[in-house]
Amino acid sequence: MKPVIDDPIKYARETVGGDPLSKFLGIKIEEVREGYARVSLEVKPEYMNAVERAHGGIVYMVLDQAFAVGSNSRGVSAVALAVTVNYLSGAPAGSTIVAEATPIETKRKVSVWKLEARTREDGKIVATATGTAYHQG
Numbered sequence: 001m002k003p004v005i006d007d008p009i010k011y012a013r014e015t016v017g018g019d020p021l022s023k024f025l026g027i028k029i030e031e032v033r034e035g036y037a038r039v040s041l042e043v044k045p046e047y048m049n050a051v052e053r054a055h056g057g058i059v060y061m062v063l064d065q066a067f068a069v070g071s072n073s074r075g076v077s078a079v080a081l082a083v084t085v086n087y088l089s090g091a092p093a094g095s096t097i098v099a100e101a102t103p104i105e106t107k108r109k110v111s112v113w114k115l116e117a118r119t120r121e122d123g124k125i126v127a128t129a130t131g132t133a134y135h136q137g
Helices: 008-016 020-025 056-071
Strands: 028-033 036-042 078-087 096-106 110-119 125-135
Touching: 008 028, 008 056, 020 056, 028 056, 036 056, 056 078, 056 096, 056 110, 056 125, 078 110, 096 125
Parallel strands: none
Antiparallel strands: 028 036, 036 096, 078 125, 096 110, 110 125
């Protein structure tokens, strides 16, 4: 992996945003700009847990994808060091989870990000998270 990225927005959107698992799940990249990402995922029946809400693993995936795309939008490749998630409400089948990533603090080697997932239909917060990224450049 090249630590310094020539076109960080394109890299974040296409390379990071197009990773195989995210494509398989159907996560869509909605917006990328320097220090920001918004992604979404329609909650399919196979993504449900035992109480008929989006499984926590699926909610995490949407948050993590926003984090990955956002943290790689700054021109230096980044990998996750830690993500702490707080699940606040459930997302029903057929709803769309929208996750956003914005930086809280950015240093040369480490950045901390605010991550938030909401349902598009009613804007209800599904989960919040804090992500810490290591920058390789």
